Amino acid sequence: MPDVTKVVILGGGPGGYEAALVGAQLGGEVTLVDSDGIGGSAVLTDCVPSKTLIATSDVLSAMSEATGLGLHPANGADDLSGTVITDLGAINTRVLHLAQAQSGDIATRLVEEGVRIVRGRGRLVSVGTIVATTSLGEERLEADVVLVATGTHPRVLPDAIPDGERILDWTQVYNLTDLPERLIVVGSGVTGAEFANAYDALGVPVVLVSSRDMVLPGEDPDAARVLQDVFERRGIEIISQARAMSARREGDGVVVGLEDGREVRGSHVLMAVGSIPNTAGIGLEEAGVTLDKRGYVTVDKVSRSSARGIYAAGDCTGVFALASVAAMQGRIAMWHALGDAVPQLKQDTIASNIFTAPEIATVGVTQKDVDEGRSTADVLMLPLASNARAKMQEFTDGFVKLFCLPITGIIVGGVIVAPTASELIHAVSLAVSQRITVDDFAHAFTVYPSLSGSVAEAARRLHNHGKMATAELTN
DSSP: OOOOOEEEEEOOSHHHHHHHHHHHHTTOEEEEEESSOTTHHHHHTSHHHHHHHHHHHHHHHHHHTGGGGTOOOTTOOSSGGGGSOOOHHHHHHHHHHHHHHHHHHHHHHHHHTTOEEEEEEEEEEETTEEEEEETTEEEEEEOSEEEEOOOEEEOOBTTBOOOSSSEEOTTTGGGOOSOOSSEEEEOOSHHHHHHHHHHHHTTOOEEEEOSSSSSSTTSOHHHHHHHHHHHHHHTOEEEOSOOEEEEEEETTEEEEEETTSOEEEESEEEEOOOEEESOTTSSTGGGTOOBOTTSOBOOOTTOBOSSTTEEEOSGGGTSOOOHHHHHHHHHHHHHHHTTOOOOOOOGGGOEEEEOSSSEEEEEESOHHHHHTTSOOOEEEEEEGGGOHHHHHTTOOSOEEEEEEOTTTOBEEEEEEEETTHHHHHHHHHHHHHHTOBHHHHHHSOOOSSOTHHHHHHHHHHTGGGGHHHHHHHHO
């Protein structure tokens, strides 16, 4: 009987627990060492909690716009959202309950599949040896394969130390039981934009401090412009080209100091200024694992680090801070390490979504790629304002953008800005991964009326871009 491959995984987030499931499925002896809770930040402090909060805020967003559908509050309020009381304590209790329940479900599945869970903090003492520090002392674990999936933690400014009460990072915001009187959000990336959107919908006056000209500086510029316009129309105060340097408590509020000397006052501040990888002090460099200048583990397309037998997955690799990517990196690592068929991680097929109102979903080639000459793709943007379903829902902000290769018409990217962009993007993602042409995409039936109809319509309008290739095939 062949020896069983011993696998030790550091970190129980999506990269770690998905890898553990695959490792067990392929016959490995899997031990998962975790100190923060199964599910990691994605389940306990990030994706699951934030999207649960956003699900509540989305209801209020819909109610605030219902007057356009002919629905008016009986009590004379401006909109239907004024007819309900927002109980932030109850909302956050539900948020945390769902997160813990999801964590428990994952842990149960791991145990059922034969994964051993060690509650503690692990560190490499050599390439194949991990020491786990637990409440019962230290345990030495030998491994043929090691997967590092330790995630990240919020970046903290030296003069803006979170206290969990008034100065908050994104792991602490669910401790609030009362709505802030005025919330300052520092950072206009994905995290900052999502929380600014959610708390505005909950009825909180929001100030968004952005170091750039526009919100979402790393995203599609047309999508960012739509969201900026929506934010401003809804009354979110955006302070652009302003870098926050400090945050301090003053009485029952906070004061945020900007680089130019200005001060912004509010009741609370949420610091959303990025993340730092959890790679320090766990023996990686001593074991020969290369870290980049920011501390992220350098990996190849099958999740291998520079040290033989050591893989890495998830946010600690700096590839994409997405739970779906972490999970796929973890699976790929185990497939490769245990000798199964393995696909390489293709970053140009990764779909992502920003859970604002409207949502913003993207996949593949970007507008920046085209503008900077890295792609020769043709681009077509189709506003949703003329879409019948959008009109029925009183929705006017949004568009579908498709990128296709000239001559062949192969779809290589897309952007969707719509209420359900996270669902609509899957069709475009499938087209990108399978190299479907705009003609083949357009020939598939869509429901009428539907927002997905606009995705097909965008493909139809790109028809001539594949005409030359079709003519060559028929001659």
